[in-house]
Amino acid sequence: MSLLNDALRDLEKREHEPGGPDKAIPAGLTQPASGANRLWPIAAVALIALLAMAGGAWFWLAGGEGAAPQVANAPQPVTRPEPQFDPEPVVKAVETVPEPQPVVQADPEAASESAPEPEPEPEPEPESSVASGGDAESEPAPEQASVRELTxxxxxxxxxxxxxxxxxxxxxxxxxxxxxxxxxxxxxxxxxxxxxxxxxxxxxxxxxxxxxxxxxxxxxxxxxxxxxxxxxxxxxxxxxxxxxxxxxPPAAERYPDYHTMLAALYQQTGQSAEAASIWAGLLETDDTQARWWAGLGIALESQGRSESARSAFAQAARLPGLPEQLRLYVEQRLSGEQG
Structure with a gap:
């Protein structure tokens, strides 16, 4: 626009000078005024205006390349829609001047939704101290058991x-x-x-x-x-x-020694029936004891039941564990000898 103003001022100055516009034209070159000559100033002004507009457009394009990033980075109100920018200036701005990238903080909730969760790796089984050769002290100490008062x-x-x-x-x-x-x-x-x-x-x-x-x-x-x-x-x-x-007296199966002494004392005090009953009760709990069979034979013999006594003596002789002195007595009774 400044070029257009200068051209207009120069033209106006020439017209107001003495002699008018013909003063600057050499003699012999003047022509009579015509319609074409009258249009020349208008054409010149239009050409200058076109040049000024072209220069302004070029300046706008050159200046717009640097201003585009500022417009892109300007904060926008929340309620207004996003403006549609011409992609061409933005691309040129990125090519010429690298724009600093803003730091974007990742949303952990969005990341957890978008990215698939990694599958947990199987935990290795703990190796025992015996298999690995480690010390028993390296194993975690078990919890101390509560102390219970003894009965x-x-x-x-x-x-x-x-x-x-x-x-x-x-x-x-x-x-x-x-x-x-x-x-x-x-x-x-x-x-x-x-x-x-x-x-x-x-x-x-x-x-x-x-x-x-x-x-x-x-x-x-x-x-x-x-x-x-x-x-x-x-x-x-x-x-x-x-x-x-x-x-x-307690149960015979729990205290056999108690009943053995009780039967022996009955026999020694002349109570053979009571003794035979005690021996029979012991044999009901365990019929593999040779001493008890021998005691039963002695108690039955004391009551005059010789056949039953002989059967008891025979059973005692067939079993192991009979004391030597008692075995000799049993053998005598079985052979019919009196001792």
Missing amino acids: PRERDRRLAGRLEDLLNSGQAVQARERLRAHLVLDSDAPRSREVMALYHLRRGNPARAREWLPDTVVRLYPSLRLLRARIARSEQGRGEALAWLEQD
């Missing part, structure tokens, strides 16, 4: 085992003191009392054995009554021993 029977059984160890190693004094300390809290302790009483009985000291077998405790436990009967037989006789065993 009186469990404490008695544990103490009895400790007493046997002390007595077998010759530490009778330590065993006695340990048992006395235990009886302060648990006055029964039948197994521990039995261990101490048997220790003294085997050494021929029934009086010391009786110290560990008070009457109030003995009446409650068959195993202690059996020991007390043995002490009574050695000190007072068979009748007193039998009195202890006759107090609430």
Whole structure:
């Protein structure tokens, strides 16, 4: 537009100068005025205007290339639709001036929806310390079990085992003191009392054995009554021993030794019928015991039942485990010899 203004001003200056437009034309070159000559200024002005417009268009295109990215990066209102840009200037702008890429934060929810989840790999089975040669200490320690208070029977059984160890190693004094300390809290302790009483009985000291077998405790436990009967037989006789065993006898299958001594005492005190009944009850629980068959034969023979006694003696002779002295007696009865 500045070029067009300059051309108009120059033309206006020439027209207002003295002599008019013909002053600048040399002599002999002037022509009479015609319609074509009058149109020349208008054509010149139009040409200049076209040139100015072409220059403006070129300047707009050149300037538009740098301005396009700014328009693309301008923030748009949320409610307005996205403007449609001419792709050509944008492409040129990208080719000429690299546009900085905005940092886009990935949406974790969108990523989890679009991208497939990877399949979990199978966990390797833990190798045992024995197979891998590792130390047992490397394994995780199991949780410590809750401590449970021992029952009186469990404490008695544990103490009895400790007493046997002390007595077998010759530490009778330590065993006695340990048992006395235990009886302060648990006055029964039948197994521990039995261990101490048997220790003294085997050494021929029934009086010391009786110290560990008070009457109030003995009446409650068959195993202690059996020991007390043995002490009574050695000190007072068979009748007193039998009195202890006759107090609430236990089941034969649970306490066979108790019933064996009871049957023997019946036989020794002349009560053969009672003895035969006890031997028969024992054989009902186990008919492979040769001693019980021999005892039954003796009890039946005492009642004059010779044939039944002979059958019992024959059964005893066929079984193993018969003591030597008792075997000789059985063989004599079977051979008809009187001894």
